[in-house]
Amino acid sequence: MSDKPTRMSDSDLKEQLADEANFTTKQALVKETKFPTEIIDLPSKGIPYPEDNPLSSGKLEIKYMTAKEEDILTTQSYIQQGIVLDKLFKEMIISNGEGKAVKYNDLLVGDKNAVMVAARVLGYGKDYEVTVTDPFSPEDTQTMNIDLTEIPDKPLNKLILDNPNVNTFEWKSPISKKTIKFKLMTHGTEKKIEYALKDVKKKQKKLKDPVDRSLTTRYKNIIVAVDGNEDINDINKFVDNDLLAMESRQFRAYIKELQPDIDMSLTFVSDVTGDEREMEIPIEVSFFWPDSGI
Numbered sequence: 001m002s003d004k005p006t007r008m009s010d011s012d013l014k015e016q017l018a019d020e021a022n023f024t025t026k027q028a029l030v031k032e033t034k035f036p037t038e039i040i041d042l043p044s045k046g047i048p049y050p051e052d053n054p055l056s057s058g059k060l061e062i063k064y065m066t067a068k069e070e071d072i073l074t075t076q077s078y079i080q081q082g083i084v085l086d087k088l089f090k091e092m093i094i095s096n097g098e099g100k101a102v103k104y105n106d107l108l109v110g111d112k113n114a115v116m117v118a119a120r121v122l123g124y125g126k127d128y129e130v131t132v133t134d135p136f137s138p139e140d141t142q143t144m145n146i147d148l149t150e151i152p153d154k155p156l157n158k159l160i161l162d163n164p165n166v167n168t169f170e171w172k173s174p175i176s177k178k179t180i181k182f183k184l185m186t187h188g189t190e191k192k193i194e195y196a197l198k199d200v201k202k203k204q205k206k207l208k209d210p211v212d213r214s215l216t217t218r219y220k221n222i223i224v225a226v227d228g229n230e231d232i233n234d235i236n237k238f239v240d241n242d243l244l245a246m247e248s249r250q251f252r253a254y255i256k257e258l259q260p261d262i263d264m265s266l267t268f269v270s271d272v273t274g275d276e277r278e279m280e281i282p283i284e285v286s287f288f289w290p291d292s293g294i
């Protein structure tokens with residue numbers, strides 16, 4: 001199954017064309033006004049991208065947030081559509097760090113997470129205060145201050161390091177012995193899944209079927225072959241009927257281990273009991289809306 005272009009709505013297509021047209025304008029504006037930018041390193045180091053893709057530089061040039069970007073963050077229509085952060089990130093990304101335009105849809109999701117953290121730092125600073133429920137004393141909460149500049153990248157998997165310019169990998173199930181070939185998730189794939197889920201939900205509404213199909217829809221959009229068979233219909237049947245729950249769980253764990261990303265884990269130490277637990281840094285409203293009371 002070859003990778004098909006992400007299906008885009010007319011508004012998305014117009015937006016992409018506008019982004020390409022604005023690239024030169026953004027670069028000229030930054031140069032003319034000497035507006036500050038920062039070069040960030042991507043968790044993937046650019047290794048999984050094709051050699052001719054600008055993202056293979058492993059870097060992105062990002063501008064500091066201004067009131068113009070804050071306008072984006074407060075645009076209710078973007079918030080309601082769930083696209084407000086993508087609008088923000090696209091506006092802040094200037095180039096691949098070497099003066100070349102990048103396609104936002106090509107960004108691996110782990111690299112996009114790095115953009116999210118960088119955008120927050122360049123907009124509102126490195127300090128991020130969160131209040132979490134103490135897992136060892138559930139009636140208590142605890143405030144933690146996180147330095148976002150200290151968030152490390154996950155160590156790159158050896159398969160990534162040994163296979164430059166490759167975005168498809170294989171996993172063999174220890175249960176069924178089937179070999180699943182899949183691609184790493186990009187923003188473009190995420191959008192494709194969103195569109196597919198909308199179509200699925202329309203059909204389910206007619207059939208009064210309340211089951212959440214998010215997981216199987218995701219699999220159908222990242223699996224490119226099963227035992228060498230690339231037929232889309234056969235892959236869909238495999239996901240719906242033959243992929244065992246035990247295999248599914250192991251497959252997800254393998255993808256998570258392989259996918260380049262930032263490490264959002266932290267060690268929580270209870271002020272009440274002194275016990276420790278690893279947990280994920282929570283992304284709360286205050287991450288991009290620190291003054292949400294305004």
